[in-house]
Amino acid sequence: MKKRNPLGHLKKKMESVSQKQRIVITGASGQLGQELKVLLDKDVSKECFFLDRKQLPLEQITIIQDILGMYQPDVIIHAGAYTAVDQAESDIDLADQVNHLASEEIALYCHSHGAKFIAISTDYVFDGNSCVALTEDAAVNPINVYGATKLKGEQAILKWCPEAVIIRTSWVYSTFGKNFVKTMLRLLSERESISxxxxxxxxxxxxQDLAQAIVDIVNSGKWKGGVYHYSNEGEISWYDFAVAIRDIKGLNCEIQAIPTTAYPTPAKRPQYSLLDKTKIKATFGVEVTFWKDSLLRCLDNEELK
Known part of the structure; x- marks a missing residue:
């Protein structure tokens, strides 16, 4: 009679787990991190680890590679960042540690261990002086600390991990976290007039759309490193965005259009940062939804009712 191996069941279980694609997601508590969790939690072919600032403190540069090594990821989706744009003007060192040096450490890990790397960047790497949609090879010239640290992060990633996929995006919103849409919903409900x-x-x-695009890239079976642009389709101002939110929700608040000069902030913002999405669509077959359609879906969410 053949003896039963008491460790056989455990071995098979471990082999089953090891066959799954292991993905580490940084910035798990952010808007994109939470949207990625909604999508990836449904995928039984993947073993995903969502790391927030407690589990992966990006400002502690010296321990980042050791922490990543504990998870042995096949793919890292780096959604974590220092995103307090105005505060970064006076918090330069921390913004640089998180946006630049931490990104470099993750790139070094991917270079050493053969992990695929998707990193999220920003339209703030541009100065806003363009008048046409910005392609990936448009000249970069950040006009605030946040944009400068994100650009240095991009450069460090491409230096150590040229096969990484960097996705620049803009004006991100979600049912999760703090963002323009949720702020407008509150102000439009509380006030008779806003500017x-x-x-x-x-x-x-x-x-939600950006998270789906990232998952589609991971699942595409294609991999072509480089910088890509992703935002929803269409060209609008913040004023247009606010008006759409008001009208969709049927609110009565008056919205006054004002120039940037009437609302000074510590950090300058690019005046024109429309992103050209041709490359990401052609390379990965990513579909890009019109901005108002995505806004309608977001505002229809029970969390915002």
């Missing part, structure tokens, strides 16, 4: 800037032009990005 919104009408001379900064770009396109919003639904974090």
């Amino acid at each position: 919104v800037i009408n001379d900064q032009i770009g396109s919003p990005t639904s974090a």
Whole structure:
């Protein structure tokens, strides 16, 4: 009679787990991180680890590679960042540690261990002086600390991990976290009149749509490193965005259009940062939804009712 191996069941279980694609997601508590969790939790072919600032403190540069090594990921989706744009003007060192040096450490890990790397960047690497949709090879020239640290992060990633996929995005919103849509919903409900800037032009990005695009890239079976642009389709101002939110929700607040000069902030913003999405669509077959369609879906969410 053949003896039964008491460890056989455990071995098979471990082999089954090892066959799954292991993905580490940084910035798990952010808008994009939470949208990625909604999508990836449904995928039984993947073993995903969602790391927030407690589990992966990006400012502690010296321990990042050791922490990543504990998970042995096949793919890292780096959604974590220092995103307090105005505060970064006076918190330069921390913004640089998180956006630049931490990204470099993750790139070094991927270089050493053969992990695929998807990193999220920003339209703020541009100065806003363009008048046409920005392609990936448009000249970069950040005009605030946040944009400068994100650009240095991009450069460090491509230095150590040139096969990484970097996705620049803009005006991100979601049912999760703090963002323009949720702020507008509150102000439009509380006040009779508000003022919104009408001379900064770009396109919003639904974090849900961006998360789906990232998952589609991971699942595509294709991999072509480089910088890509992703936002929803269309060209609007913040004022146009606010008006759409008001009208969709049927609110009565008056919205006054004002220039950027009437609302000074510590950090300058690019006045024009519309992103050209041709490359990401052609390379990965990613579908890009029109901004208003994505906004309608977001505002129809029970969390915002």
